[in-house]
Amino acid sequence: MxxxxxxxxxxxxxxxxxxxxxxxxALMWQSASHPDLSKFLVIGALLFIIGVAGVLTRxxxxxxxxxxxxxxxxxxxxxxxxxxxxxxxxxxxxxxGQLFAVFVIVVAAAxxxxxxxxxxxxxxxxxxxxxxxxxxxxx
Amino acid sequence: MYKYIWLVPLxxxxxxxxxxxxxxxxxxxxxxxGGIAVGSVAxxxxxxxxxxxxxxxxxxxxxxxxxxxxxxxxxxxxxxxxAVRINQGIHEAGAETPRYALLDVExxxxxxxxxxxFMLIVTGVGLCIFxxxxxxxxxxxxxxxxxxxxxxxxxxxxxxVMGSNFLMMFVGWEGVGLCSYLLIGYYFDRQExxxxxxxxxxxxxxxxxGFALAIFGIIATFGTAQYxxxxxxxxxxxxxxxxHWGVLSWIALGxxxxxxxxxxxxxxxxxxxxxxxxxxxxxxxxHAATMVTAGLYMVTRTNVIFQHSQTMLLVVAxxxxxxxxxxxxxxxxxxxxxxxxxxxxxxxxxFMFMACGVGAFVIGIFHVMTHAFFKALMFLGAxxxxxxxxxxxxxxxxxxxxxxxxxxxxxxxxxxLAICGIIPFSGFWSKxxxxxxxxxxxxxxxxxxxWLVGTIAAICTxxxxxxxMAMTFWGQERFLxxxxxxxxxxxxxxxxxxxxxxxxxxxxxxxxxxxxxxEHVGPVHETVAHHVGTHGHDLEHNGHRHGxxxxxxxxxxxxxxxxxxxxxxxxxxFLGVGPAFRLFTGAEHPGGRMNIVNWLEPVIWRxxxxxxxxxxxxxxxxxxTEGGFNxxxxxxxxxxxxxxxxxxxxxxxxxxxxxxxxxxxxFYVWRPALPGIWAQRLGPLYRASYNKYxxxxxxxxxxxRRTMDAARAVFSFDSKIVDGIVNGLAALSRLASRIVxxxxxxxxxxxxxxxxxxxxxxxxxxxxxxxxxxTQNYAxxxxxxxxxxxxxxxxxxxxxxxxxTLRGIFAAIL
Numbered sequence: 023m024x025x026x027x028x029x030x031x032x033x034x035x036x037x038x039x040x041x042x043x044x045x046x047x048a049l050m051w052q053s054a055s056h057p058d059l060s061k062f063l064v065i066g067a068l069l070f071i072i073g074v075a076g077v078l079t080r081x082x083x084x085x086x087x088x089x090x091x092x093x094x095x096x097x098x099x100x101x102x103x104x105x106x107x108x109x110x111x112x113x114x115x116x117x118x119g120q121l122f123a124v125f126v127i128v129v130a131a132a133x134x135x136x137x138x139x140x141x142x143x144x145x146x147x148x149x150x151x152x153x154x155x156x157x158x159x160x161x
Numbered sequence: 162m163y164k165y166i167w168l169v170p171l172x173x174x175x176x177x178x179x180x181x182x183x184x185x186x187x188x189x190x191x192x193x194x195g196g197i198a199v200g201s202v203a204x205x206x207x208x209x210x211x212x213x214x215x216x217x218x219x220x221x222x223x224x225x226x227x228x229x230x231x232x233x234x235x236x237x238x239x240x241x242x243x244a245v246r247i248n249q250g251i252h253e254a255g256a257e258t259p260r261y262a263l264l265d266v267e268x269x270x271x272x273x274x275x276x277x278x279f280m281l282i283v284t285g286v287g288l289c290i291f292x293x294x295x296x297x298x299x300x301x302x303x304x305x306x307x308x309x310x311x312x313x314x315x316x317x318x319x320x321x322v323m324g325s326n327f328l329m330m331f332v333g334w335e336g337v338g339l340c341s342y343l344l345i346g347y348y349f350d351r352q353e354x355x356x357x358x359x360x361x362x363x364x365x366x367x368x369x370x371g372f373a374l375a376i377f378g379i380i381a382t383f384g385t386a387q388y389x390x391x392x393x394x395x396x397x398x399x400x401x402x403x404x405h406w407g408v409l410s411w412i413a414l415g416x417x418x419x420x421x422x423x424x425x426x427x428x429x430x431x432x433x434x435x436x437x438x439x440x441x442x443x444x445x446x447x448h449a450a451t452m453v454t455a456g457l458y459m460v461t462r463t464n465v466i467f468q469h470s471q472t473m474l475l476v477v478a479x480x481x482x483x484x485x486x487x488x489x490x491x492x493x494x495x496x497x498x499x500x501x502x503x504x505x506x507x508x509x510x511x512f513m514f515m516a517c518g519v520g521a522f523v524i525g526i527f528h529v530m531t532h533a534f535f536k537a538l539m540f541l542g543a544x545x546x547x548x549x550x551x552x553x554x555x556x557x558x559x560x561x562x563x564x565x566x567x568x569x570x571x572x573x574x575x576x577x578l579a580i581c582g583i584i585p586f587s588g589f590w591s592k593x594x595x596x597x598x599x600x601x602x603x604x605x606x607x608x609x610x611x612w613l614v615g616t617i618a619a620i621c622t623x624x625x626x627x628x629x630m631a632m633t634f635w636g637q638e639r640f641l642x643x644x645x646x647x648x649x650x651x652x653x654x655x656x657x658x659x660x661x662x663x664x665x666x667x668x669x670x671x672x673x674x675x676x677x678x679x680e681h682v683g684p685v686h687e688t689v690a691h692h693v694g695t696h697g698h699d700l701e702h703n704g705h706r707h708g709x710x711x712x713x714x715x716x717x718x719x720x721x722x723x724x725x726x727x728x729x730x731x732x733x734x735f736l737g738v739g740p741a742f743r744l745f746t747g748a749e750h751p752g753g754r755m756n757i758v759n760w761l762e763p764v765i766w767r768x769x770x771x772x773x774x775x776x777x778x779x780x781x782x783x784x785x786t787e788g789g790f791n792x793x794x795x796x797x798x799x800x801x802x803x804x805x806x807x808x809x810x811x812x813x814x815x816x817x818x819x820x821x822x823x824x825x826x827x828f829y830v831w832r833p834a835l836p837g838i839w840a841q842r843l844g845p846l847y848r849a850s851y852n853k854y855x856x857x858x859x860x861x862x863x864x865x866r867r868t869m870d871a872a873r874a875v876f877s878f879d880s881k882i883v884d885g886i887v888n889g890l891a892a893l894s895r896l897a898s899r900i901v902x903x904x905x906x907x908x909x910x911x912x913x914x915x916x917x918x919x920x921x922x923x924x925x926x927x928x929x930x931x932x933x934x935x936t937q938n939y940a941x942x943x944x945x946x947x948x949x950x951x952x953x954x955x956x957x958x959x960x961x962x963x964x965x966t967l968r969g970i971f972a973a974i975l
Contacts, residue, residue, distance in 0.1 A: 074944055077937065077940055078937050078940055078941050078944065079937070086937075153935065153936055153937060154935055154937075156936075157933070157934035157935060158934065
């Protein structure tokens with residue numbers, strides 16, 4: 023975490039060189055590099071990347087599920103982080119992010135239940151949970 | 162009171178509508194249906210009586226002039242026709258230029274002496290028959306349907322006789338024809354009834370064609386259809402003597418063709434005997450008492466036109482006389498009780514037309530009335546017999562019924578004496594007057610021929626009615642014997658045709674209301690143990706023993722109307738006591754307006770003018786024809802006494818009736834072997850009579866077969882030429898389409914398929930390769946695409962930032 027603390031201001035410094043009028047990317051970067059926010063965003067991004075990598079590379083469908091959960095939680099983390107940031111800036115929409123996180127959790131729970139049901143059904147039929155062996159769409 | 166006569170036709174119509182529309186839907190009970198039907202007719206009858214009374218005897222009486230409901234606004238513009246040009250029938254004295262008239266047909270009812278008599282007959286006799294029918298039709302599935310048709314018939318018949326113009330008469334005319342069709346075909350599941358109803362309808366079409374032409378002629382000639390106006394005009398037309406076919410003769414011919422169809426005169430009589438396939442109350446009401454007399458009503462109504470045409474009067478008289486003798490001779494040999502009565506009806510209608518033909522229209526209507534009484538009585542009596550015999554109509558299996566059906570027997574007895582013409586029963590007065598009018602007529606020549614034929618027909622009438630009485634009510638009881646006669650014939654013919662016995666019974670049995678097994682039908686019924694179980698099943702189970710039952714008297718609802726009609730048949734004749742009795746009664750036509758001759762006198766036109774006096778009203782008037790042999794005048798000349806002459810003719814007609822009855826007794830009571838012997842001795846004549854002179858066969862050969870030949874010819878034209886053209890065109894277009902189709906299939910499709918196949922072969926490996934079936938591959942593609950999209954979205958910013966960074970780095974380095 024210390025390493026991150028030193029790394030991000032450096033990057034921020036790097037991009038703060040831009041002149042006005044600032045580009046969209048620069049504006050986003052500016053707010054993302056806010057000290058309260060940036061740590062969470064970086065962690066969220068890492069979680070997301072780990073999740074995506076897991077979805078793309080793992081063969082075990084359970085692990086893929088877990089990776090999807092990671093992706094969702096990365097999104098949740100971002101929601102909470104932005105919520106807190108907006109709270110600190112005094113925005114009226116500050117609670118929307120937290121609310122959304124709750125929604126995502128609910129959807130994730132439902133999705134997990136259905137997904138695990140599908141997995142069980144799949145296992146009963148195919149006796150495998152390895153996705154490269156489940157190629158019913160291939161003709 | 163006579164303002165309300167518009168209610169008279171309306172009430173039966175309402176009753177019929179209620180029964181017909183709701184009777185089935187709401188499952189009306191028989192009591193309710195019968196109550197509605199009888200109640201509506203009874204109300205109509207009461208209104209008729211009150212109206213006629215106030216019309217003829219009220220204070221002040223409206224009597225001689227016709228009363229039209231339009232006078233009090235009970236009418237509406239039915240056909241507002243507009244101006245018509247009258248270019249037909251400009252009579253010789255008139256101008257040659259066409260006249261114009263406003264044809265505006267209104268719907269209004271006319272009450273005059275003639276229509277009032279018919280109103281009373283139709284509603285009064287109709288009421289008796291309705292009451293009878295509630296008993297007779299008991300247990301029928303189509304009870305509501307029957308009374309709906311009957312009510313509709315009453316409406317149509319009342320419109321016919323009460324309408325104030327020819328078009329209303331035509332509406333009623335067609336209406337009764339329709340109801341007749343519906344009621345003859347009441348048992349429509351029987352081929353025989355269905356055929357009979359069609360036969361009646363089609364035969365009537367021939368007559369209606371003539372009637373329609375006559376109406377066109379009347380409108381074209383007079384410019385109006387209203388009776389009063391038409392006859393007012395017609396009176397000014399010149400007389401047309403024999404052989405002179407003026408416009409009125411042609412109109413009268415058309416009218417008479419219509420009358421022939423409806424009143425079953427030669428040569429259109431064939432439908433009436435077959436019409437007996439309907440239920441017996443229908444035969445009584447429609448085919449004896451009312452509808453078949455519509456022709457008489459029409460001829461009498463248009464007597465102004467008929468009297469202008471001596472030719473047509475002669476034709477009417479000859480057709481009437483021919484029909485009277487023709488049908489009477491057939492009636493002698495028939496074995497079906499209803500067939501005998503049917504031919505008797507045809508014969509009596511012939512008598513009525515005979516009367517009209519010799520100019521004695523009033524007497525014709527008088528006979529309509531008395532005939533309605535006694536023939537309705539006898540038909541209902543026959544219905545009662547059929548009911549009591551469990552649907553047996555063959556007289557050869559009756560006999561001795563007097564003991565079992567006393568009410569029916571005694572009422573029938575009155576009807577028998579009436580139709581034979583025994584004084585003082587009603588038939589005597591009218592039939593004797595007809596014969597006297599025929600003998601003494603001066604309106605047409607050859608009156609004596611008519612008289613002679615009529616007298617012979619009267620002998621035949623007395624003979625066959627006595628035969629009917631003897632075979633049905635007197636003599637041996639034959640109903641317990643095994644089936645013989647027609648039932649066996651029916652079985653044999655069914656066997657020949659490959660039918661089952663059941664069909665044969667269906668084809669041979671006449672009209673037969675069905676009862677539930679073991680149902681209570683009459684008082685005697687329950688005491689007869691053996692047939693309780695089989696009653697109603699005779700058709701289904703024991704065809705051979707069909708009719709082998711002990712008869713029973715009919716319920717009260719059936720014999721009470723019989724009794725009423727018997728009283729009328731006995732006493733009805735006193736409404737028309739003739740001039741021969743002036744020594745006893747003190748007047749030519751005693752009773753004032755209660756005498757039918759005086760009552761109807763204003764309706765009948767007197768060709769000789771008003772001066773001819775009341776004598777002319779009855780006997781047809783001032784002499785139109787001079788010369789020729791006149792029987793009555795000849796007798797009068799030799800006796801020198803008019804009254805004596807009249808009594809001679811009365812004696813002759815009574816003797817004729819007596820001869821007929823004696824012969825009947827001789828043949829069927831005293832010496833039952835005689836009929837068989839004489840049938841052999843007069844073989845050809847007997848067969849001709851038994852087979853109804855083969856008229857049906859002749860019509861079948863000459864008309865039905867030829868029509869079917871023509872139909873077949875037209876059909877072959879249609880199927881060969883017309884269809885050939887159509888099919889040829891179809892074949893051509895099929896050929897063309899095959900060519901076009903081939904072009905499309907092999908050239909266009911080939912082209913398209915080639916290109917498509919080429920593209921598919923080229924592209925499919927590529928596309929197939931992308932479809933690995935692995936979800937992760939697809940996800941990878943999605944993510945790569947997402948990344949590309951993000952990069953593309955931020956491309957400018959990224960480039961800008963990179964440029965900035967590089968610039969900073971370079972700046973730092975340099």
